[in-house]
Structures are given as C-alpha cells and as structure tokens.
Amino acid sequence: MPHPETWLRVTPAGLWCEPGGFFIDPLRAVDRAVITHAHSDHARPGHRAVLASAETIALLRTRLGAGAFGTTMALGWGERLRLDEVTLWLEPAGHVLGAAQVALQWRGSRVVVSGDYKRVADPTARGFVPVACDVFVTEATFALPVFRHPPPAQEIARLLDSVALFPGRSHVVGCYALGKCQRLIALLRAAGWDRPIWLHGAHVALCETYAALGVPLGDLRPATQAAASDLAGAIVLAPPSAIADRWARRLADPVVCAASGWMRVRGRARQGGVELPLVISDHADWDELNATLDEVGAPEVWVTHGREEALIHAAGKRGITGRALRLLGYGDEDAAAA
Amino acid sequence: MIAFAALLERLAFTPGRHAKIALLRRYFATAADPDRGIGLAALTGELRFTAARPGLIRDLLAARTDPELFALSYDYVGDLAETAALMWPAAPGAAAPPGLAAVVAALIATPKAELPAMLAGWLDASDASVRLALLKLITGGLRVGVSARLAKLALAERAEGRVSADAIEEVWHGLAPPYTALFAWVEGRGARPDPAGAPVFRPPMLAHPIAPADLAALDPAAFRAEWKWDGIRVQLVATAGARRLYSRGAEDISVGFPEIVAAMDFVGVLDGELLVVRDGVVAPFADLQLRLNRRTAGARLLRDHPAFVRLYDILFDGSEDLRALSFDARRARLEAWSARLRPARMDLSPMIGFATLAELAALRDGARAAAIEGLMLKRGDAPYLPGRPRGLWWKWKRDPLTIDAVLMYAQRGHGKRSSFYSDYTFGLWRGAELVPVGKACSGFTDQELVFLDRWVRNHTVARFGPVREVDKALVLEVAFDAAQPSARHKSGVALRFPRIARLRPDKPADAADRLETLMASITPRG
Numbered sequence: 001m002p003h004p005e006t007w008l009r010v011t012p013a014g015l016w017c018e019p020g021g022f023f024i025d026p027l028r029a030v031d032r033a034v035i036t037h038a039h040s041d042h043a044r045p046g047h048r049a050v051l052a053s054a055e056t057i058a059l060l061r062t063r064l065g066a067g068a069f070g071t072t073m074a075l076g077w078g079e080r081l082r083l084d085e086v087t088l089w090l091e092p093a094g095h096v097l098g099a100a101q102v103a104l105q106w107r108g109s110r111v112v113v114s115g116d117y118k119r120v121a122d123p124t125a126r127g128f129v130p131v132a133c134d135v136f137v138t139e140a141t142f143a144l145p146v147f148r149h150p151p152p153a154q155e156i157a158r159l160l161d162s163v164a165l166f167p168g169r170s171h172v173v174g175c176y177a178l179g180k181c182q183r184l185i186a187l188l189r190a191a192g193w194d195r196p197i198w199l200h201g202a203h204v205a206l207c208e209t210y211a212a213l214g215v216p217l218g219d220l221r222p223a224t225q226a227a228a229s230d231l232a233g234a235i236v237l238a239p240p241s242a243i244a245d246r247w248a249r250r251l252a253d254p255v256v257c258a259a260s261g262w263m264r265v266r267g268r269a270r271q272g273g274v275e276l277p278l279v280i281s282d283h284a285d286w287d288e289l290n291a292t293l294d295e296v297g298a299p300e301v302w303v304t305h306g307r308e309e310a311l312i313h314a315a316g317k318r319g320i321t322g323r324a325l326r327l328l329g330y331g332d333e334d335a336a337a338a
Numbered sequence: 339m340i341a342f343a344a345l346l347e348r349l350a351f352t353p354g355r356h357a358k359i360a361l362l363r364r365y366f367a368t369a370a371d372p373d374r375g376i377g378l379a380a381l382t383g384e385l386r387f388t389a390a391r392p393g394l395i396r397d398l399l400a401a402r403t404d405p406e407l408f409a410l411s412y413d414y415v416g417d418l419a420e421t422a423a424l425m426w427p428a429a430p431g432a433a434a435p436p437g438l439a440a441v442v443a444a445l446i447a448t449p450k451a452e453l454p455a456m457l458a459g460w461l462d463a464s465d466a467s468v469r470l471a472l473l474k475l476i477t478g479g480l481r482v483g484v485s486a487r488l489a490k491l492a493l494a495e496r497a498e499g500r501v502s503a504d505a506i507e508e509v510w511h512g513l514a515p516p517y518t519a520l521f522a523w524v525e526g527r528g529a530r531p532d533p534a535g536a537p538v539f540r541p542p543m544l545a546h547p548i549a550p551a552d553l554a555a556l557d558p559a560a561f562r563a564e565w566k567w568d569g570i571r572v573q574l575v576a577t578a579g580a581r582r583l584y585s586r587g588a589e590d591i592s593v594g595f596p597e598i599v600a601a602m603d604f605v606g607v608l609d610g611e612l613l614v615v616r617d618g619v620v621a622p623f624a625d626l627q628l629r630l631n632r633r634t635a636g637a638r639l640l641r642d643h644p645a646f647v648r649l650y651d652i653l654f655d656g657s658e659d660l661r662a663l664s665f666d667a668r669r670a671r672l673e674a675w676s677a678r679l680r681p682a683r684m685d686l687s688p689m690i691g692f693a694t695l696a697e698l699a700a701l702r703d704g705a706r707a708a709a710i711e712g713l714m715l716k717r718g719d720a721p722y723l724p725g726r727p728r729g730l731w732w733k734w735k736r737d738p739l740t741i742d743a744v745l746m747y748a749q750r751g752h753g754k755r756s757s758f759y760s761d762y763t764f765g766l767w768r769g770a771e772l773v774p775v776g777k778a779c780s781g782f783t784d785q786e787l788v789f790l791d792r793w794v795r796n797h798t799v800a801r802f803g804p805v806r807e808v809d810k811a812l813v814l815e816v817a818f819d820a821a822q823p824s825a826r827h828k829s830g831v832a833l834r835f836p837r838i839a840r841l842r843p844d845k846p847a848d849a850a851d852r853l854e855t856l857m858a859s860i861t862p863r864g
C-alpha cells in the first residue's frame with residue numbers, strides 16, 4: 001500500500017493529487033480543482049474544471065458569477081467517482097451549506113481532506129460524517145485548549161436577552177456573509193425570533209441562494225431600505241468590517257455584536273470594539289478537533305492551516321503522527337469571521 | 339454566581355454609561371439578597387480581600403494541563419486568570435459554586451491550606467464565564483469600570499423616584515455589605531437606614547461654566563468671588579469617632595493623605611481644594627497627581643509632596659447642618675470656625691473684592707499663576723444644594739492658552755463615536771522632529787469630526803492595532819488651561835485639559851509651533 005505522501009503532495013498551487021490529476025482547494029487557477037466549500041480562501045476563481053457538491057456550486061455561482069470557471073460538475077453525497085486512477089467521493093463536513101470532506105482512495109490507501117469542519121449540529125449544514133482513513137487532513141483554526149465553543153443556543157439567548165434589555169437600540173451583529181449569517185438567522189428563528197431580520201447588502205444574495213436551496217430563513221429585509229423607526233429594537237446582520245465603521249452610522253445607537261469563535265478571547269473582542277461578543281463558530285473547537293482525530297482513527301494527521309503546533313503536540317501524545325502542511329493562503333476568511 | 343458572572347462579562351465590554359446603569363439596574367432587580375449586596379460591594383471596591391495570589395492559579399492549572407499547551411495558550415491569551423478560565427478542564431459531576439454571598443463568605447472563612455481544593459472544585463463545575471468571575475474575585479481585579487456613583491444611579495433608577503442618588507449618597511458610607519436595609523429602602527419596603535454618627539459623604543454643590551450671556555446678566559452685588567484652584571475638590575468629614583477625606587466622586591482617599599486626616603481635629607463637614615503646597619506656594623498639578631496615583635504615601639513622598647487643603651465652605655459645624663444657610667452666612671461661620679480651631683495644613687480660600695464686572699474681568703485676566711484656573715462666582719444668598727443647580731455657582735475659567743500643533747496619530751472613540759477616529763495625538767516641532775505633546779478627544783463640532791475622520795482615513799501611513807499614524811500634514815489649534823513640566827512625558831511637558839479649538843487645514847505643517855515656544859510659556863507657580 002503506497003504511503004499517501006507519495007501520491008498527495010503540497011505544491012505552490014496547493015494540494016496536488018498526482019494519480020488523479022487534480023488539486024483540492026487550489027490557491028491559484030488550475031486545470032482541475034475539487035473544492036470542499038465556497039469560502040473565498042478555499043474556492044478561488046479561474047479553474048478550468050471544478051468538482052464540488054451541488055450546493056457549493058450554486059453558492060459559488062452567487063459569489064463569483066457564472067463565468068468564474070470553465071466547467072462545473074456536481075457530485076452527490078457519497079457518490080463514487082473515478083478520476084484517472086483515483087476513486088473520490090464527498091462526505092458532509094458540517095461547516096457551511098454544501099461543505100464537503102473529500103475522500104480519496106488509490107491502491108488501497110485512503111486520505112480524507114476535510115476542508116473546514118465542525119461537529120456541533122447546524123440547521124443550515126449537513127452534519128459531519130467521520131470516515132476512517134490512513135491520513136486525515138485537518139484544519140486547526142481553533143486548535144488551542146482555550147477555544148471551547150459554548151452551545152450556540154446559549155449565545156443566541158444572550159443576544160435576545162440584550163435586545164430585551166435595550167429595546168430602543170438596534171443590535172448589529174458582525175458575521176461572515178456565507179454560512180455564519182444564515183446559521184445565525186436559523187438559530188434566531190429556532191429561538192422564536194419571528195420579526196424581520198435586516199441585512200447589509202453584502203448578505204442579501206447568499207441568503208437568497210440558501211433559501212432557494214431549501215434552507216428557510218423567514219422575513220429578511222435590506223437594512224438600507226429601513227426607516228429609522230424600523231431599526232430600533234431590531235437585529236441587523238452585517239459583515240465584520242462594517243459593524244464599527246461608517247456603514248453602521250445609520251443605525252439607532254447600535255449595540256455592536258460579533259459572532260465568531262475568536263470572541264472567546266477578550267482581547268480579540270476588544271480589538272474590534274465589540275460590545276456583545278457571541279462565541280458562535282463554524283469551525284471545530286479544541287475538543288471537537290481532538291475527538292474527530294480519535295474517531296477517524298488515522299495514524300497520521302496533516303494540518304492545513306491554523307494553530308497546528310498545539311494540535312500536533314496533543315495528537316503526538318496519543319500516538320498520532322502530525323505534520324504541518326502550512327498551506328499559506330487558507331484562513332483569510334477564518335481570521336475575520338470564524 | 340452565574341448572574342453576577344454574566345453581569346461582569348457584559349460590563350467589561352460596555353462603554354456607555356446609560357447601558358452600564360441599565361445592566362446594573364436589572365441585576366439589582368433580579369438577583370436576591372444577600373447576593374446582590376455582595377455584588378454591589380464587589381463592583382464598588384468595598385469588598386477588600388485577597389484570598390489568593392496569581393501563583394495559586396498557576397499551580398492549580400499546572401496540575402491539570404499539559405505544560406506545552408498551557409504555555410501556548412497563555413502566550414495567545416496574555417492574561418493568566420483568563421487563560422485559566424478558558425482552558426480549565428470541566429469535570430462533570432462536581433458541585434457548582436454556591437451563590438455569590440456564600441462564595442465570598444467561604445473565601446474569607448476558609449483556611450489558606452484548604453482554599454486551593456475548594457476553588458478547584460468550584461472551577462470544575464463552572465463554565466468559562468463563572469470561572470473568570472471567580473478568579474478575578476479572588477485575585478481582586480474585577481476592573482469593569484463601575485464607579486460607586488454609577489451604582490448609586492442604578493439603585494436610584496431601581497427606586498423609581500422614591501429615593502434619589504444623592505439621598506443614597508448621604509447614607510452610603512454608613513452602610514456595609516450586603517446592604518439589605520439599603521435595598522429594602524430603595525424598593526419601598528423599609529425605612530431610610532440611619533447612618534447614625536458614621537462619617538458619610540454629602541453630595542457636593544457644583545458650578546456651571548459661565549456663558550457670555552450669563553455673564554452679561556450677572557448682578558455683581560449679588561455674587562461673591564474666589565479664585566478657582568487647580569487641585570481636586572475634596573470633602574472633609576469628621577465625627578466623634580471617625581475621619582474621612584472624600585474626593586468629589588465620594589471615593590474615600592483618606593489612606594493616601596494621612597497628614598490631612600491627622601489635622602482633622604474637629605467634628606464637622608468641610609468643602610475645599612486638595613493641593614500640594616510647599617512653603618506657601620501651590621505646586622503643579624502633576625505633584626498632586628503623584629500623590630493621587632498611590633494608594634498609600636511613603637515617608638519620602640509625604641515629605642517632598644506635602645498635602646494641603648484650601649477650604650471654601652462649611653456644611654456641618656459639629657452636628658449642626660448649615661446647608662440651608664446662605665453662602666454669606668456659611669462663610670461667616672467658616673471664618674469663625676477657622677479662627678477658633680486654626681487647623682494645621684488648611685487655610686481659607688480668600689474672598690476677592692470687586693464692584694463691577696469690568697473689575698472682575700481684569701482680575702481674571704491678570705491671574706497668570708498656573709495654580710489658578712480662573713474665578714468662582716457664588717451667589718451670596720444661595721443655600722448649599724447638591725448637584726448643579728443653575729444660576730447659583732459659576733466657574734469662569736481664564737482664557738485658554740493655544741498652540742498650533744500637528745496631528746500625528748488618531749484612534750477610534752467609544753460608544754457612539756466608535757465608528758469615528760475621534761482621539762487625536764498631536765505634536766510640536768523639536769528641530770526637524772515632531773514630538774507628541776498631548777491627546778485631545780473633544781472641542782470639535784460634529785462637522786469638524788466628520789472632516790477629521792475622513793482626513794485620517796485618507797492620510798493613514800501606518801496602523802498599530804486600533805491606532806492610525808497619519809501624514810504629518812494637518813495643523814490643529816489646540817487650547818489648554820496650563821502647561822506644566824513633566825518628567826513622565828517624552829516632550830517634558832504636560833498640558834491640562836487639551837481640546838481641539840480649531841482646524842487649520844490652511845496652515846502648512848512646518849508653520850506649526852515649536853516645543854521651545856511651549857516650554858517658554860510654562861508659567862511660574864504661585
């Protein structure tokens with residue numbers, strides 16, 4: 001059985017599968033790309049052929065337009081596909097809508113490239129499915145024991161509690177446009193918030209795509225069209241870059257909130273001028289990362305991006321060999337919005 | 339404990355005063371006795387105990403975590419208590435900590451040797467928010483920006499008009515945690531707690547800055563004038579059994595000024611200005627600042643920076659409340675009191691005679707001593723009223739000094755200003771180099787703020803976290819009350835109350851003032 005090192009390699013363009021003739025989440029334009037999910041650091045424009053889940057392809061069309069790639073091909077969940085000598089299939093990663101792990105098999109050796117993932121239930125994304133493998137390729141965005149995400153419903157309850165305490169102020173929540181925004185909406189709906197939710201312009205199109213793909217989000221309205229009176233006591237979602245900047249001046253004495261795993265650390269929350277930090281992340285926390293390594297049972301783990309040092313140390317103590325791939329270019333999205 | 343931890347967490351991120359009051363009001367309305375009273379004491383600094391040193395936290399954590407993972411985590415978070423709160427491994431099945439009051443009682447009563455095990459048990463059963471609250475509580479570092487005054491305002495809101503913040507002030511220093519009688523009074527369930535003989539603070543009477551129209555309408559015969567001294571306002575309270583020196587904000591600063599407390603050999607309540615005075619000459623404010631920065635004063639500081647009180651009002655003589663008397667009557671009582679007692683380290687703020695407004699204006703303009711900020715004008719027939727009643731006391735500061743300085747750095751403001759670059763660091767030339775001399779975040783109009791914000795964004799040359807360094811190209815006219823020598827500033831000078839007087843986009847940066855010019859304007863003291 002060939003060691004995965006011999007057939008899956010890090011090149012300047014990204015992770016290259018030689019016997020299959022394709023890249024996974026390449027960092028620059030290539031001929032054949034398999035894409036785990038639609039975030040900008042994993043899905044860059046310009047590839048000639050793209051393979052991904054149907055949801056990811058739909059989201060990419062919204063994000064980048066129809067002409068971003070030569071051809072696209074959607075692969076159903078668990079459906080086997082042969083690319084040259086490699087058998088490939090997609091399993092849900094639980095990260096955002098359409099996010100997949102890519103399972104690869106060549107001559108009896110199996111690698112799973114998990115992209116970005118989380119383990120906690122999310123009404124807007126298919127739950128992570130662990131796949132046994134020889135090498136598990138993982139992210140490490142929150143790979144420090146200080147990162148333990150509390151239950152998301154508890155964080156939503158804190159937001160709604162603040163809305164009740166400050167009924168005259170609008171609550172503007174900084175959140176990434178793809179995934180986090182829609183998950184927050186779904187969590188708010190599940191908590192009983194049935195009033196309109198107001199959106200920054202950058203969030204509108206992706207919410208429409210989610211709804212078209214069968215994720216109900218309720219009454220959403222563009223914040224730019226709101227009367228000042230509409231926004232008192234309202235919840236407004238906007239990109240993290242907009243919440244404390246000029247865009248937010250239209251809001252009624254806003255309580256600036258942000259939803260991200262980084263909000264767990266006070267210094268990070270303070271840097272952004274956040275008044276109500278909400279610890280809600282689409283990435284696995286420390287416990288989830290370690291539990292996942294144990295579950296997939298791979299003797300070897302490759303870390304694409306994040307804080308690999310701590311994860312490799314912790315895995316090593318359990319007899320798992322760790323290797324840092326240091327794929328520069330991933331994590332741009334994560335830094336602001338994870 | 340959960341409610342208190344949630345309150346602390348929220349307060350730590352809330353910049354706005356109104357929002358802080360709302361959070362406190364709700365905590366007082368929803369938490370039960372005696373927990374809320376202990377919470378009030380913890381927030382206002384009335385709960386003084388240190389049950390543990392940071393070393394204890396480190397030891398507990400070392401026994402439970404991998405040293406490498408701890409090092410990486412601490413390095414990332416930067417704060418020991420926070421690192422411990424975040425990475426502490428939860429142990430299901432451990433008994434949750436009791437309510438705040440019981441936690442504090444247990445921390446005080448538990449022998450030092452048993453403390454680590456008790457604390458570890460609580461941490462095992464808590465979430466990160468409660469763990470952080472526990473750790474900050476035992477190491478004495480809540481630091482959530484709640485002053486005692488703010489807490490009293492929240493209590494007054496809770497009282498819904500039954501009791502004012504000033505009324506709470508007058509009993510506050512006679513009370514002790516957990517303040518059960520205070521809550522009962524505020525909630526209309528009990529009588530006013532009687533501070534009987536306790537050295538309580540009385541809310542001070544404050545002055546308005548005088549506007550030109552007020553000045554024009556002023557009847558010189560009805561007003562008395564005094565110098566406005568550049569120290570801090572204090573209240574001296576002495577009862578038969580206790581002496582206190584309070585700041586204007588009701589903070590007890592007695593411990594820092596033992597020589598004043600020793601000189602308070604009387605029963606009564608006096609109002610005055612705390613200064614550092616050497617050989618009858620008032621020292622720069624920075625000298626007093628040095629005393630204020632220390633909780634206690636060492637022998638050397640006491641010798642080199644002797645404190646002094648310049649008295650200007652008497653509120654109680656013995657147990658007799660004089661506040662309903664007119665200013666003139668109180669002044670007569672104050673002079674008689676002073677002649678009778680001759681207290682050490684105190685004198686009376688002299689009255690300044692004048693007949694016309696023109697005469698007064700000439701006095702004000704003639705006062706160049708840096709220890710004098712201007713004039714105080716007080717109506718002769720006004721009683722001593724708490725707060726800032728209109729038309730009775732005026733402060734008439736002398737015209738500010740100004741410099742033309744160059745904008746160097748800008749930082750975003752807080753709360754409503756959080757989307758604007760509204761804190762400005764400005765500098766003056768020393769040779770070919772610009773030296774920062776101060777920071778200002780007020781004085782400009784809303785339109786000027788919009789202009790400055792845009793200018794900063796369009797002229798950024800570097801960023802350091804929340805701070806932007808800008809092109810050295812915009813001249814600001816900065817007004818200030820006094821320039822004083824300072825060894826702590828790189829420029830060697832500290833400005834009192836700097837604010838932006840005008841924007842001078844018309845003026846080239848190299849035409850801004852030089853540091854030497856400012857140094858030369860430092861006025862002799864006296």
Ligand SMILES: [Zn+2]
Pocket residue numbers: 037039042095116333
């Ligand atoms: Zn992602």
Ligand SMILES: [Zn+2]
Pocket residue numbers: 039041042115116139330331333334
């Ligand atoms: Zn990523």
